[in-house]
Amino acid sequence: MSPSPAVPTSAEPAPLPPPRLAYGAVTWKEVGYLLLNLPIVIIGFVFVVTMLAIGIGLSVTVVGLPLLAGGLIGCRLLGKLERARARELLGVVIDDPRPMRPSTFGFLPWLWATLKDPVAWRHALYFAIRLPWGVLTFTLTFASLFVAWPALGFIARGLTTVDRVMVRGLLQPSDELERRIAELESDRGVVVDHAAADLRRIERDLHDGAQARLVALAMDLGLAKEKLLEDPEAAAKMVGEAHGEVKIALQELRDLARGIHPAILTDRGLNAALSSVAARCTVPVQVGVDLNARPAAAIEGIAYFTVSELLQNISKHSGARTASVDLWRSQERLMIQVRDDGNGGAGTTGGTGLAGLTERLDSVDGLLVVDSPVGGPTTITAELPWRDREQAPPRSGSARQGHLAG
Structure with missing residues (x-):
């Protein structure tokens, strides 16, 4: 038998091109950042070189240093734009440096x-x-788009890692110290405001309380002096009433002094002072x-007034049956915890006393x-930085407590 003729087969399909990688x-965003590097750095480089050349070159004249200062302000503005670009395209979030403030006007x-x-x-x-x-970066990224497409993601990630380091190293606030200075400036304003409020409170309490009572006392004693010969019995009655007013005025002055800084805290420490407040x-x-x-x-005083205010809140608002106060030291922090079994619902929002305490x-x-x-129940925990107490010689005639009982 003659061999059967070969059955023609269909042509082999052409190989498919390798799939193009889909990037997220x-x-x-990283590729866009790298491609924008070239035009932006050209603008920045030209500005800086021109600023330095003109400002330093004319520094011997009247206008040179002001021009240089204006160029430095411009550098700050360019840096702000670069931080915004890094935030949007690289996800690098950096706080703006604090504004430059001269010491005097x-x-x-x-x-x-x-x-x-x-x-x-x-x-x-x-x-x-x-x-x-x-x-x-512009050259490598642009070439990778057409020549080494599969490596684009790795190249973009590697180059932007260096960009992130540069941005964080040169465009962020100077260091932790500068950020700390900004925080302390804000905190100083809070301290000043609270100190002014305390002074106004003390002045108001003196004016409306002890001072008014002492003025009335002086008037009563003056009337008693006039009646001393005419009506001794009435004068004696008025002196007795004045004596009662003196006792009330003294108690108000003691309460006011306790609100400023209680003597028991100075002499005997937190254990005795807080026990007195709790009573x-x-x-x-x-x-x-x-x-x-x-x-x-200073820390001892803040701890005292913190507990005092929290216990006042418990007395006025909590509806509690029992409460507790605990203080201890944890490494370099003074810990305060106040608990009560009241109605709960306390918070630091809405202008409450807890907001001011915060x-x-x-x-x-x-x-x-x-x-x-x-x-309920309510648990309020406060932390304060621990600072050791400076040792001072005891006052004559009084024992000073150097250590607290547990």
Whole structure:
């Protein structure tokens, strides 16, 4: 038999091109950032070089230093734009440096503060060194789009990692110290406001309380003096009433002095002072102070007034049957915890007393945490920085307590 003819087969399909890799939004944002590097760094480099050349070159003239100062302010503005670009495309969130503030008003203090502004000079350095890097990143990224497409994601991630380091290193606030200065400036304002409010309260209490009572007392004694010969019995009655007014005035002055800084706190420390405050609370309060040494006087005073205000809130608003106060030291923090079994619902919002207490603690690096579900119980925890107490010689005639009972 003759072999059967070969059955023709269909042509082999042409091989498919390799699939193009699909990258996510993050990669495309990084690619966009790298492609924008070149035009932006050219603008920044030209600005910085021109600013330095003109400003330093004319520094011997009247206009040279002001031009240089204006250029440094411009560097700050360019840096703000770069931080915004890094935030949107790289996800790098950096706080803006605090505004440059001269120590005093006037043109010369402003000029000097601007010329020595380290933030502006670091921004100038950023744009001065970025030109070769911008050329390199633009070239590699643009080529990767067409030549080495599968490697685009790795190249973009590697190059933007360096960009992130540059942005964080040169465009963020100087360091933790500068951020700390800004926080302390804000805290100082809070402290000043609270101190002014305390002074107004003391003045109001003196004017409306003890001072008014003493004025009335002086008038009563004057009338008693006039009646002393005419009507001794009436005069004696008026003197007796004046004696009662004196007792009330003295008690008001003691309460006012206790509100400023109680003597028992100075002489005997937190254990005795808080026990005294707890005794005046309308709710039975158990006090536990576990400290083997006394903190600095300022911290001790803040702790005292914090507990005092919290116990006043319990007396007025909680509807509690029992409460407790505990103080202890945890490493370099003084811990305060006040509990009650009242109605709960306390919070630090809405302009409450707890909001003001939170601000006071925050002004000294403290913290207030409120756990008060509706229906209770309420647990309020406060933290204060621990600072050791400076030792001072005891006052003659009185024993000074150097350590607290547990």
